[in-house]
Structure formats: C-alpha cells, structure tokens
Amino acid sequence: MAAVSDALRRDVRLLGDLLGRVLVEQEGEGLLEDVERVRALARAARAGEPHDELRRAVAELPLERQASVLRAFALYFQLANVAEQHHRIRRLREYREEGRVPRESLAAVEELRPVSLGLVLTAHPTEATRRTVLAAHLRIARLLERGENEEALLGEITGLWQADEVRTRRPHVVDEIRNGHWFFEQSLIDAGEGLLRDYRRRAPDAPPPFRFGTWIGGDADGNPNTNVETLREARRRARELLRLRYRADTRALAQELGVSSRLVPVSDELRESIARDEQELPEYAQQIADQNLDEPYRRKLSLVWHRLDADRYARAEDLLADLDVLDRSLRANRGTRIADGALAALRRRVELFGFELAGVEVRVHARDARQPDERIRALLAEAGETVIVSGTSSAEDVERVRALTPARNVVPLFESLETLRAAPRIYEQLGCREVMVGYSDSAKDVGYLAAQWEIRQALVALAEAARRRDSELTVFHGRGGSAGRGGGPTFDAILAQPQGHPPGLLKLTEQGETIAFKYGLPELARRNLEAALAATLHAAAGVEPRIDTGPMLELAERSRETYRSLVDDPGFVQFFRTFTPVDELALLNIGSRPARRADDADFMASLRAIPWVFSWTQNRCLLPAWYGCGTAFDSADLDALRVLYREWPFFTTLVQNLEMTLAKSSLEIAREYLALVDDARLWPAIEAEHERTVDAVLAIVEADRLLDRHPVVQRSVELRNPYVDPLNAIQVELLTRHRAGDDGVEPALLRSIAGIAAALRNTG
DSSP states (O other): OHHHHHHHHHHHHHHHHHHHHHHHHHHOHHHHHHHHHHHHHHHHHHTTOOTHHHHHHHHHSOHHHHHHHHHHHHHHHHHHHHHHHHHHHHHHHHHHHTTOOOTTSGGGOSOOOOOEEEEEEOOOSOOOSOHHHHHHHHHHHHHHHHOOOHHHHHHHHHHHHHSOSSOSSOOOHHHHHHHHHHHIIIIIHHHHHHHHHHHHHHSTTOOOSEEEEEOTTTBOTTOTTOOHHHHHHHHHHHHHHHHHHHHHHHHHHHHHOOOOTTTSOOOHHHHHHHHHHHHHOHHHHHHHTTTTTTOHHHHHHHHHHHHHHTTOOSSHHHHHHHHHHHHHHHHHTTOHHHIIIIIHHHHHHHHHHTTTSSEEOEEEEHHHHHSOOHHHHHHHHTOOSEEEEETOOSHHHHHHHHTTOOOSEEEEEEOSHHHHHHHHHHHHHHOOSEEEEESHHHHHHHOHHHHHHHHHHHHHHHHHHHHHHTOOBEEEEEOOSSGGGTOSOHHHHHHHSOOOBSTTEEEEEEOTHHHHHHHSSHHHHHHHHHHHHHHHHHHHHOOOOOOOOHHHHHHHHHHHHHHHHHHTSTTHHHHHHHHSOTTGGGGSOOOSSOSBOTTOOSHHHHBOHHHHHHHHHHTTOOGGGTTTHHHHHHTSOHHHHHHHHHHOHHHHHHHHHHHHHHHHOOHHHHHHGGGGOSOOTTHHHHHHHHHHHHHHHHHHHTOSSTTTTOHHHHHHHHHHHHHHHHHHHHHHHHHHHHHTTOGGGHHHHHHHHHHHHHHHTOOO
16 A cells, blocks of 8 residues: 555656646746745645735735636646546556455445446536546546656646636536536446446346436526527437447447358348348448458448448447347357457447437426426427426426426425425325435535435335335435535445335436546546445345434434524625625536526525535535534434444444545634624634534544544645645635725636635535
C-alpha cells in the first residue's frame, strides 16, 4: 500500500510541477509567485495562524490576478482528481495481482439469485465541469497510464489553462443529452458488456441483471425546456450512437473472422440467411458481387454492416437474430472459441443496449397533470415504458398520469415526510410495480438523519405491503451525489437499506458530478458497475440482522426538531441567502433547469434541493448533511449507539457518511463568510451543533480524529485543504464586491464556484 501511495504522491507532484511550468509560460513568474504565497498563507492559517494575512493577501490582488489565482488552484484540483482516479485503478490492479477478492466484486458473491438493477442517469444540473474538460482529463489519465510523457502532459495542461472552464451560456437540453451519451461512448458501453461477460461465466443462461436508464431529454419536472421534441431527440441520438458503434464493431469482426467454407463446413441456416439478405438487398449484393463467397461469415457480416450503414434494422432484436445465426454456425462447426470472442462481445452489447442505449424515462410533477398543457400532454403521449410522477401525494395523482400516457409503468415518487408516511397506503391503492423514494427533498424537509429514518420506515412498510399482495415491487432510490441528498458509496448504500420484494429489485439514480467521477475512466466505470451489481446480489441473498431499532425513532424526532428549529427561524432565509452564494448559483450555467420552482413565492419552498446543498458546500459548512445529528446523538445512550454502529448496516453507513462529510467541512473557513452577513445571530447554534456532531461521531466510532480508520482518505482531505482555502478566501472577497454592485467580478466569482466544486468533488 505504501508503494501505491508513493506512486500517487509522485503523480500529484508531477502534475503540480507541470502546472507551475504552464503558469509561468502563460502568465509569467509573478503568477506562480502569487499562487505560492497564497498557498503558504493558507497552510499557516491551517497550522493555527490568524486568517487575517490570507484575507489581506487575496484582497490586495488585482481582480484579474485574483481570477488567475482562482484558475490555478481550480486546475490543480482537476489534475489531482485525475491522479486520484488513476490511483484507484492502480490499487485495483494491485489487489488482483495480490489475489485479493474485494467485497465489492462479483467473485465475493457466494450465491447468485435473479436480480434486476437499474442505473438511471438523471438530468439534474450538478455537473459543473464542461465536457471539453472531461475529455482532457481522460487523455491525461491515459498519459499517466503510459508513463511520464511530460511534453504531452504539458500540452494537455496548457490546453486546459486556455479553455474556459465556465460555460458562457446555459446548456440546452440537447447539450445535456450529448453530455450524458458521452459517458456511454467513453466507458459504459464497454464496461457494461464486460460486466455482463463476467456475470455470464457464473450464470450462463441468465438474463442481464442490470440495465441503464436516463431522464435526460424526458425530465419535465420544473424544466420548461423539456418537451416531446427533446424526448425524440434523445432517442434519435441514442440510436445513432449505437448504430455507428455496431457498424464499427461489425467491420472489425468481419476483418477478424476469415473462416473459409472450403476448409470448415457452415450451417445451412447461415447460407439461407445470406441468400435472403441478397434478395432483400439486391443492389448491395450486386455491388459486392463475388467477394467472400467462400468466406460466408465475412459475407454475412458485410450484409449486416450494410443494413446498419443504411439504418435498415427496425429493431435491435433483428440485428441480434442475425448475429445469433453466426454464433450457432460457429459452435456447430468447431468454432466455439471463435464464437466466444469478439462476436460474443458484440452480441452482449446488442442484448444490453439494443438501439435505445438507456431507456428514456419521462418525469412530470403531479401538479402538471392536474391541468396539463399541450407540452405535458404531448410528452406523456409519447412516453415509453416508464413515467415518474414527482410530488405524488395521493393515488389520484398517479391515476391522472395513467390516463394521459401509454406507459405501462407509472411510478409515484414520494419525497416529503408526509408522503413517505403515506407511501404504503398509496401503493396499496395503486397496485403499481415500482415506487420511487426521494432523498433530496426529504432531507431538505426534515434534515439528514430524520430523512434517512423516514425513508427506511417507508421502505420496510412498502416491502411488507408487497409481500401481503404477493406482488413484485421494485424500489427506485433517488439518491444525489452528496450525503445531504442521500449520496455516499453505492455498495454500502444498497446493503444499508431495506430491499423491495423480492429483494434484488431496485433502481438507483446517478447524478451530476458523480457520473464523471464514477464512470469517466473506463476501468473505474467497470469497477463501479460491478460494485453496484455485487451489492444487489449480496442484498438479494442476505438476511438483515435482528436489531433493536427502537432508539432510532427518538433520534429521528430529536434531529428533526433541531433541524426545523433552525430553518423555521424568522431570520433563517436572510441569513442563508447572505451566508452562502445560493443566489449567485443561478449565474452559473451548469444546467438547463432553473434553480427554483417558478410557481412558489416562498423562497425555501421553491428552492430545489440541489442548490440548497450546493450553496452550503461552497462555504464549506455542508450543513444539510449533519445539522441536528449532534443533538440527537447526545440524547441517546452511547453504548446503545455503538452497538447499532457495529451491528446494523443502516446505522453504520449513516455514521460513516456523516464522518466523511464532517471531515470535508471546515467551520473555520465557513466563519469567514460571516463578513457577508448583517445578522449572525444563528451562527453560534450552527457552530455548537457542528461541534456536538463531531464529538458524537468520534465517540460512536471510538476514534480520536475523523477518518482515523481510513488514513489514505484522511490524508487526502488534509492535503487538499490548504489548496481549497484560498478559493474560499477569494470567493468571500468577490461576493462582497458583487453584492456591492460591482458587476465586473462576476466571471471570477463563477470561476470560484466551479473551482470549489472541483476541489471538493461535489456540488449538490
């Protein structure tokens, strides 16, 4: 492990040194000197020196230099993130070489049961990084993989410095479609096929245990830019992406598959299939004439290629049927090893992705179905298999949508405390085959701990209702990227929550910046997909331990009361809007959907969960992920909490997510934002609750410092802080000037937001 950690440090140091060279080349020695001076002051402040020197140093910099310093630190974090992702891949390879079997792998699963895992990419606007930048990150990772090619790395870093990391316009829905598809092109198509291959080695005849879905192009909840045209465009682009990929795969396979009928017999079925194709495609048959007459596999693949080139396959099943003909002929004529190669991989891709890539799910809010306009009517009329009804508060909300759509799977989304408690009753009335629970709005409603408990209670009751009905029930978990929105390691999250009925029927959202972090690099994509599937298989076969969960009811209630006492305070909204950059987030062009719901005048009610969490992340407070937990834990017996932590996966995961969030938070930095606040009356309560929560978590996990049991992660957080702190110091200065009416600071302010998001690897 030490050698691997040394390798990570070497990569980070290399990229940091190269960045320094680029800064000098692009803007002169003065910029590097300013960056190093600010970093040294940040380190001194972390060591206990007053923050005044850091604050004064950034305030004295001219605006243009502040912007350059911001960009330098933000680019450093981009490079450090790539190095850490590459490091994760290196660790995985070391584990394999050492013969380790990680618990997140298929090899660790003792019993394979039928499962159905859906991974759904949402349209939520939390990816602050542009696709141009993500593509450069991928190239840098490949360069690190091949060795230290400094000139090539310098070229990539220079390109990143000269590319604007902040979008100049708000992306359209079609941009989001293209961005989502990029991850499939780069990694998910091959990673998905590879995982299905490994799964089939243990379960040869089983159907694919996982599928992909997406809301991109179909999510109309609060987004007036989503309509039937964006839905059609999402489908059209997905089909075109796959058609071109299959065409390229078919050409490559034809070049590889030179089996001669003069040496090896072929099936009559294959010969008849070729004859039919030539009759149906006479012009192409005439064009290829006598090419490959004695190489029937190549000839058949040439005809398949032409159908793909001309978009002549109506359904993916027809393409798969043609490939199956080739497969059967090979296996019947001593070609099994050939069939198990590239042909089998192509068949698996077609089986898994078809021509749709990821099923586009439509989402509408229940209120929009009460008096639907033409946009909503048209969208619902063309919906595919699934429609999500957010804001569901009654069975009638879902029935209205059912009356407007041909979709067979209309799914209620339960988000608030009230609707989570009503979920079992509504499910019984509807008899639906899938329900969705929202982590974001419930946490915004009652706080992290109470929301987690209420979701769990709802899931237990829903599973029991499904058992009584003897009905299959899929649970769709609407998890965000941050802990305050249900985020955290996917493997632990799946094992921590009650399952649907039968266990192993579940779906998960993949949102915003977590998509790039998990699926941006092909090998990491494969590993993260495997972890999600392994957890689903473990959960399907596992038995939840018998635990006295009685203390949780009081913990949740105490947490909820504490949280609501803060957000219901008459001065809270004003404090929140000045203490965080929540209003300024609307200036950052990271999504096509507005940050607030337009039909609600109440600020907190109209504010979406994503900017709610994003804004608290920016000032390093991360309040939504921990506020109320300290008071709740203080009211409970410590020994009982320790038992829950050791023996109950739900509580273990909850506390571990809390610990990670608290380690990333920095109340010392957040305190600097009080300079923006007129009335800081609420700050002492926030500071005291943070201290209580840290003390309680340390007592529960029996550690002296946060993340003591995870030294690599702990060290990563500690090393990042001196580089993040200057971004916050500059942001406070820019917010002060912006709110005083200086519009000229807006570009730099937006770069500070994007830089802090990159530094913490989290937005909302």
